[in-house]
Amino acid sequence: MAEFPEVFVFNEDDEAAAAEELARVLRDMGVEAPFLLSSIHGRQVSAKVAGTGPVETPTGDADQEWAASLGARAREAGADAVVAVGGGRCLDIGKLAAARAGVNVIAVPTQLSHDGICSPVAVVPDADGRPESLGAIAPRAVFMSMVTLFGAPPRSIAAGVGDLLANPLALKDWQLAAGRGLEQLDDRAWDLSAQSYDLIRGRLDEDPATWSKDLDALRNLADALVLSGMAMIASGTSRPASGGEHEISHAIDELFGGRALHGAQVAFGCIITTALYDGDVDGLRATLRRLDLPDEPSKLGLDADELRRVVLAAPNTRPGRFTIIEDANLSDAEVSRLIADIWS
Ligand SMILES: [Zn+2]
Numbered sequence: 001m002a003e004f005p006e007v008f009v010f011n012e013d014d015e016a017a018a019a020e021e022l023a024r025v026l027r028d029m030g031v032e033a034p035f036l037l038s039s040i041h042g043r044q045v046s047a048k049v050a051g052t053g054p055v056e057t058p059t060g061d062a063d064q065e066w067a068a069s070l071g072a073r074a075r076e077a078g079a080d081a082v083v084a085v086g087g088g089r090c091l092d093i094g095k096l097a098a099a100r101a102g103v104n105v106i107a108v109p110t111q112l113s114h115d116g117i118c119s120p121v122a123v124v125p126d127a128d129g130r131p132e133s134l135g136a137i138a139p140r141a142v143f144m145s146m147v148t149l150f151g152a153p154p155r156s157i158a159a160g161v162g163d164l165l166a167n168p169l170a171l172k173d174w175q176l177a178a179g180r181g182l183e184q185l186d187d188r189a190w191d192l193s194a195q196s197y198d199l200i201r202g203r204l205d206e207d208p209a210t211w212s213k214d215l216d217a218l219r220n221l222a223d224a225l226v227l228s229g230m231a232m233i234a235s236g237t238s239r240p241a242s243g244g245e246h247e248i249s250h251a252i253d254e255l256f257g258g259r260a261l262h263g264a265q266v267a268f269g270c271i272i273t274t275a276l277y278d279g280d281v282d283g284l285r286a287t288l289r290r291l292d293l294p295d296e297p298s299k300l301g302l303d304a305d306e307l308r309r310v311v312l313a314a315p316n317t318r319p320g321r322f323t324i325i326e327d328a329n330l331s332d333a334e335v336s337r338l339i340a341d342i343w344s
Contacts, residue, residue: 004230005107005118006141009222015044018145022108023048025143026083031106035079037070037094039086041110045148046085054079058090063125064132067093071100079103081140087111087156088262092122095136104140110148112221113156114163114263115196118142118229121238123262131253131262133246138233144222146215154208155261158291160221161208162267164228165287166245167197169273173243173323182322189235196227196241204287244276244323245269247314252300255313259300267293268300272311275342276324296343304339311335 008025010018022045026034036055038046046055054077056070074082074097082101084094085108095116098105109117116123122136171193177183199220203211211217231240238246248269252259259265267288275281288295297307312335315326330338 004233005139007118007226008141008143009219010143010145010147013147015145015147016047018045018147019048022046022143022145025141026081026106029106029141031081031083031104033078033080034083034106035074035077035081035101035103037082037084037086037090037097039090039110041087042085042090042108042148045108045110045145046083049083049085058086058093061125061129062089062093063127063129064096064134065127067096067124068100071097074098074101074103081106083108085110088113088116089124091139092116092124092136095120095122095139096124096134099137105137106141106143107139108143108145109222111152111156112149112160112218112225113261114160115225115228115232115241117222117225119232119238119241121232129257131258133238133250138229142226146219146222149218149222150213150215152212154212155264155292157211157218157221158208158293159261159263159267160225161200161204161211161263161291162261162288162293163241163263164197164200164224165270165284166243166266167193167228167241169245169270169277170239170241170243172277173273174239176324176327177322180322183239186235186240189231189240192227192231192234193240196224196231199224199227205290208291239321243321244273244314244325247317247321247323247325248272248310250317251310251313252302254317255309256302256306259302260294264293265300267291268295271295271342272338273324275338276328281342297339304336304343307339308332308335311338
């Protein structure tokens with residue numbers, strides 16, 4: 001059976017105490033030679049780990065090659081774990097580096113911008129700077145310091161929520177594929193993904209700026225993102241949290257190099273698949289506007305023709321994955337009509 005990460009939540013309003021607690025958790029896990037990858041933002045919570053071994057800071061343009069070289073350095077240093085402290089990109093690079101070094105990764109998020117916090121998937125740019133979704137290892141443990149997460153930028157909170165908006169649609173896509181005999185559903189993974197969305201659905205009318213200053217809401221989002229990652233670990237694929245809406249986001253990455261945070265692009269992708277499912281597109285768009293997520297192509301700098309290319313390219317971003325987009329099998333003209341129908 002798939003192994004879930006151990007999850008530690010530190011609730012005290014004291015970052016120095018959180019740093020002590022993180023060091024203690026690592027010691028208790030038997031980590032003796034941590035290789036620390038910490039963003040600037042993560043310096044305080046990682047302060048007590050920093051003293052014990054090498055520290056690296058990911059640069060803004062850190063890509064897959066950088067992650068691989070980091071893994072090589074971790075191995076040379078004799079590290080027994082990579083401790084990644086930072087935003088989504090930092091954690092993803094830590095996951096790739098740890099896989100390369102053959103050691104565990106411990107994730108310490110400083111932002112809640114996507115459900116990669118505890119998933120086996122890493123989104124890291126390729127040599128051309130295009131974000132690519134890769135299979136990596138899931139963290140052995142996740143340490144969440146609520147005081148560190150408190151006050152994270154509202155746009156990263158909104159992106160975290162945006163990534164979770166995908167879950168119910170991804171489950172529909174999964175069911176669609178299962179109905180065609182292409183895949184098998186996994187009850188536990190299904191339930192985890194559904195529970196994850198249930199944790200945030202009651203808060204979708206809240207403003208991300210309020211959310212970022214409400215400890216309960218943040219805790220909800222953190223738990224939801226962890227459950228979503230666990231759903232992926234349980235099924236062994238990203239299926240329960242990634243369907244056609246993620247294909248749209250991947251296509252934006254491939255064709256245009258990424259136009260917004262992963263979760264924001266995914267939320268936008270939900271509009272397309274909701275329309276294909278004949279769902280409540282206007283309601284979804286209103287939710288996205290409230291969350292300050294892109295509800296129209298222009299907010300991602302895309303015109304109708306560019307979006308048409310995105311939708312047409314979406315199926316090729318995940319060959320073998322059957323979603324409502326593959327099911328619809330739209331022609332060029334049908335995609336144009338779909339776009340015109342949604343944004344007329
Ligand atoms: Zn995602």
